Amino acid sequence: xAGVSQSPSNKVTEKGKDVELRCDPISGHTALYWYRQSxxxxxxxxxxxxxxxxxxxxxxxxxRFSAERTGGSVSTLTIQRTQQEDSxxxxxxxSWGGSRGSAEAFFGQGTRLTVV
Amino acid sequence: GDxxxxxxxxxxxxEEAFLTINCTYTATGYPSLFWYVQYPGExxxxxxxxxxxxxxxxxxxxxxxxRKETTSFHLEKGSVQVSDSAVYFCALSHNTDKxxxxxxxxxxxxx
Numbered sequence: 742x743a744g745v746s747q748s749p750s751n752k753v754t755e756k757g758k759d760v761e762l763r764c765d766p767i768s769g770h771t772a773l774y775w776y777r778q779s780x781x782x783x784x785x786x787x788x789x790x791x792x793x794x795x796x797x798x799x800x801x802x803x804x805r806f807s808a809e810r811t812g813g814s815v816s817t818l819t820i821q822r823t824q825q826e827d828s829x830x831x832x833x834x835x836s837w838g839g840s841r842g843s844a845e846a847f848f849g850q851g852t853r854l855t856v857v
Numbered sequence: 858g859d860x861x862x863x864x865x866x867x868x869x870x871x872e873e874a875f876l877t878i879n880c881t882y883t884a885t886g887y888p889s890l891f892w893y894v895q896y897p898g899e900x901x902x903x904x905x906x907x908x909x910x911x912x913x914x915x916x917x918x919x920x921x922x923x924r925k926e927t928t929s930f931h932l933e934k935g936s937v938q939v940s941d942s943a944v945y946f947c948a949l950s951h952n953t954d955k956x957x958x959x960x961x962x963x964x965x966x967x968x
Binding site for chain 2: 846
């Protein structure tokens with residue numbers, strides 16, 4: 742597609758349920774990033790993929806959070822046993838990687854997650 | 858660790874006023890510096906960047922200069938428009954590493 746696509750755009754879930762958030766990066770982009778934007782907060786880094794591997798997952802807040810990327814393309818962020826503090830906008834970005842790195846990162850519209 | 862500090866908003870200006878949004882950073886080495894913008898209802902977009910000291914990034918009338926001596930990357934525009942109303946994020950990164958963002962500054966421009 743023309744840009745980074747995220748689905749769903751909105752998700753309301755009950756506390757304790759699992760959720761999956763999907764990101765389709767720009768075709769050919771090897772680097773993929775997940776961020777979280779909470780109300781009144783900045784953008785918090787979660788995890789970075791280069792191809793299918795994740796050299797930096799230091800931002801995942803707990804073991805309830807996991808992410809995978811298959812075929813060097815689509816990525817899924819999974820949150821297990823959701824808590825109210827997980828409510829936020831989850832943003833995905835992709836870039837060519839390599840020497841340009843995150844300098845040319847393109848962001849999706851985000852998934853707004855609300856845990857009730 | 859590395860961090861970015863931005864002035865808190867909202868910044869409220871009349872059309873054609875001069876804009877400055879302050880950004881300072883703490884980092885090891887020589888990171889690249891960025892300003893991203895998020896217009897209402899839209900995703901984050903790269904506004905401008907600078908990759909080494911004394912570089913000036915510019916786009917759409919906005920400018921920012923990489924000042925190593927003051928560890929700053931302040932965003933400026935000589936004459937703002939209503940359409941510039943958005944949230945502006947300062948960020949840094951090291952090569953292919955993650956972007957580290959500030960908390961964002963909301964700009965509101967009134968006619």
